[in-house]
Amino acid sequence: MHGVVQWAGTPKIKGSSEAMRMALLTASLIGLQFTWNVEMTYCTPYLLELGLTKSKISLVWIAGPLSGLIMQPIVGVVADKSKNKWGRRRPFMAGGTVLVAMFLILLGWTKEVVKMFVTEKEAVRQATIFLAVFSIYGIDFAINAVQGSCRGLIVDTLPIAKQQMGSSWASRMVAVGSLVGYGAGAIDLKSVFGPMLGDSQFKQLTAVAAMTLCFTVGITSWAVTERVLISDGKEDEEEQGPMQVLSTIAKTATNLPKGIAAICFVQFWAWIGWFPFLFYSTTWVGEIYLRFEAPAEAKNAGDLTGQVGRIGSMALIAFSIITFVMSVLLPFVVKSPEDEGPQFTPRPPQSIASFVIEIEKYKPSLLSMWTVSHCIFAGSMIMAPFVQSLRSATMIVAVCGISWAISCWAPFTFLGVEINKLNQPNHHHSYGRLSRSSIELESPMALHLNHNMEDQSHSSTGASSGQYLGIMNLYTTLPQFVGTAISWVVFSILEPGKSPELAKETHPDEQSSTDGPNAIAVCLFIGALSAGMAALATRRLQRIQNY
Structure with a gap:
C-alpha cells in the first residue's frame, strides 16, 4: 500500500x-553540449582517418542510442528513489x-596509450x-547519466509556471555550449x-571539453540545493533490483498518459531525422x-581530421548562433502551454493595454512552432544531395538552427508540465486547463524558484520526473537505432570502401572515386522525410491537447 511522499528541505538556487x-x-548543459559537439564533430573524421569505413562507423554510433536506452531510464528510476543527503540528481x-x-582524455591520447604496450605498425x-x-x-554511457540528471534537476526544481522558462534557458545553454x-x-x-x-587539434579539444564539463557541472551542483527524499510512500515494498527496475520502466513505458505518449511519438520521428544531422553534418x-x-595542396596536407573538423565547425558556428538567437527571442513571442487556457493574466498599464492585448492574439502557440520547426528542418535537409558548394552546405546547416532551438525547448516544456500536473490533486491531461488558482498562487512568490513546502500543491513535485524523462529518452534513442541501420545500408551501398575524401593520407592505394552521390547527403535526405512525419505527429498532439 502506497503512502505519502515525504521530503526534507526546499529546492533553492x-x-x-x-x-x-x-x-x-x-549551466551544466554548456559543458554537456560542448562534450557532445567534440564527439560529433571530430570522432567521425578521426575514425575515418584511422581507416574505418563509413558503414562500420555507423555501427560505432550505436553507442549513443544504446547508452541512452540503458542509462537514462535506469539512472532516472534509481535517482527518483535516492535518499542521498545531497539530493537525487547531483x-x-x-x-x-x-x-x-577520464574517457575524454583516453580518447584524445589513444595512440600514445596503445604504443606503451604495442609496437608493430x-x-x-x-x-x-x-x-x-x-x-x-x-x-556515451557516462554522459547519458549526467544528461538525464541535469534535465531531471530542472524539472524537480521549478514549479509548473516556470517549466517553459526553464526549458528555454536550457535551450539557450545548449546553444551556448554548441557555440x-x-x-x-x-x-x-x-x-x-x-x-x-x-x-593535435583533437587532443586539445578533448582536454578542453573535459575541463569545461567539470567546471559547468560543478557550478550547477554548487548553486542548487535539492530537496532530500525522506519517504517515497512505498516503504513496505522491497528494494528494487536490476530486473525490478527494468520491469518498472517497461510497465510505465507501456502505460503512459496520452499527453506524454504523444510527445514521445513526436520525438521518435524527429530523431530519426536529427541523428544523421548531429553525427555526420560536420x-x-x-x-x-x-x-x-x-585546392590540391589542402587535400594532400596532413591532419585531415583537423581540416574537416575546422571547416565543418564553421558551418555549425552559424548553426549555433541562430540556435542561440532563436532560443532567446522565441520565448517572448510564443505562447507557453499555460497561456492557452483560462487563467490569471496580469493587467498591463492602461496606456498600452490595447496594444498588448492585440499582440497576444497573434502569438503562435509553442505547439504550432514545434510543427513549423519540423517543416523547416525537412525543407533544408531535402536539399542535401544537390549541394555542391561549401556556401550552400553552410547555409542549409545554419537554417536548421531554428529547428534545433525549438527541439531543445518544446518537448521538455510539454513533458515538464505534464509530469508536474500528474503530481497535482485532480490533475487534467490537457495542457491548456491549469486552474486559475494555481497560476494566481504562483504569481506573488519571489522569483517562483524558492517555493515553500506549504505551497507544494502548486509547485513542482516531480516525484517521477527521472522515470518519465528516461522514458522520453527511450523515444529519442530508439530512432537512433533506426538511423544507424539506415546509415549502414546507405554507406554499404554508396561508399563501401574507405572514405574517398579522408582516407587518402593513410591508404593512398585504396582511394575511391568522388564522382558518385555523397552517402551522408542521402542519409540527410531520408532524415528530411522522417521530419515530415514528425510534423504530422505534432498535429496529432494538438488534437489530444484540444480534446
Whole structure:
C-alpha cells in the first residue's frame, strides 16, 4: 500500500535575480553540449582517418542510442528513489562527470596509450581503433547519466509556471555550449595553447571539453540545493533490483498518459531525422569542401581530421548562433502551454493595454512552432544531395538552427508540465486547463524558484520526473537505432570502401572515386522525410491537447 511522499528541505538556487538563478540551474548543459559537439564533430573524421569505413562507423554510433536506452531510464528510476543527503540528481551528475572526463582524455591520447604496450605498425592501428571505439562507448554511457540528471534537476526544481522558462534557458545553454564548442573546433588550438594540451587539434579539444564539463557541472551542483527524499510512500515494498527496475520502466513505458505518449511519438520521428544531422553534418560539410572546392595542396596536407573538423565547425558556428538567437527571442513571442487556457493574466498599464492585448492574439502557440520547426528542418535537409558548394552546405546547416532551438525547448516544456500536473490533486491531461488558482498562487512568490513546502500543491513535485524523462529518452534513442541501420545500408551501398575524401593520407592505394552521390547527403535526405512525419505527429498532439 502506497503512502505519502515525504521530503526534507526546499529546492533553492543561489543568485540575486531570476535570470542569474536560471543561468546557474542550467549551466551544466554548456559543458554537456560542448562534450557532445567534440564527439560529433571530430570522432567521425578521426575514425575515418584511422581507416574505418563509413558503414562500420555507423555501427560505432550505436553507442549513443544504446547508452541512452540503458542509462537514462535506469539512472532516472534509481535517482527518483535516492535518499542521498545531497539530493537525487547531483550525486549522479558529479560521478558521471568524472567518468566522462577520464574517457575524454583516453580518447584524445589513444595512440600514445596503445604504443606503451604495442609496437608493430598494423597492430598499433587496430588497437588504436579498438581503444578509440571503447572510449566513445565510455563517454556515451557516462554522459547519458549526467544528461538525464541535469534535465531531471530542472524539472524537480521549478514549479509548473516556470517549466517553459526553464526549458528555454536550457535551450539557450545548449546553444551556448554548441557555440563555444564549434568555435573552439574552428580555430587552431595549437596556436593558442601550444603543446601544453597536446600536439593535435583533437587532443586539445578533448582536454578542453573535459575541463569545461567539470567546471559547468560543478557550478550547477554548487548553486542548487535539492530537496532530500525522506519517504517515497512505498516503504513496505522491497528494494528494487536490476530486473525490478527494468520491469518498472517497461510497465510505465507501456502505460503512459496520452499527453506524454504523444510527445514521445513526436520525438521518435524527429530523431530519426536529427541523428544523421548531429553525427555526420560536420563531416558532410568538410567532404563537400574537399570534393568540390579544396585546392590540391589542402587535400594532400596532413591532419585531415583537423581540416574537416575546422571547416565543418564553421558551418555549425552559424548553426549555433541562430540556435542561440532563436532560443532567446522565441520565448517572448510564443505562447507557453499555460497561456492557452483560462487563467490569471496580469493587467498591463492602461496606456498600452490595447496594444498588448492585440499582440497576444497573434502569438503562435509553442505547439504550432514545434510543427513549423519540423517543416523547416525537412525543407533544408531535402536539399542535401544537390549541394555542391561549401556556401550552400553552410547555409542549409545554419537554417536548421531554428529547428534545433525549438527541439531543445518544446518537448521538455510539454513533458515538464505534464509530469508536474500528474503530481497535482485532480490533475487534467490537457495542457491548456491549469486552474486559475494555481497560476494566481504562483504569481506573488519571489522569483517562483524558492517555493515553500506549504505551497507544494502548486509547485513542482516531480516525484517521477527521472522515470518519465528516461522514458522520453527511450523515444529519442530508439530512432537512433533506426538511423544507424539506415546509415549502414546507405554507406554499404554508396561508399563501401574507405572514405574517398579522408582516407587518402593513410591508404593512398585504396582511394575511391568522388564522382558518385555523397552517402551522408542521402542519409540527410531520408532524415528530411522522417521530419515530415514528425510534423504530422505534432498535429496529432494538438488534437489530444484540444480534446
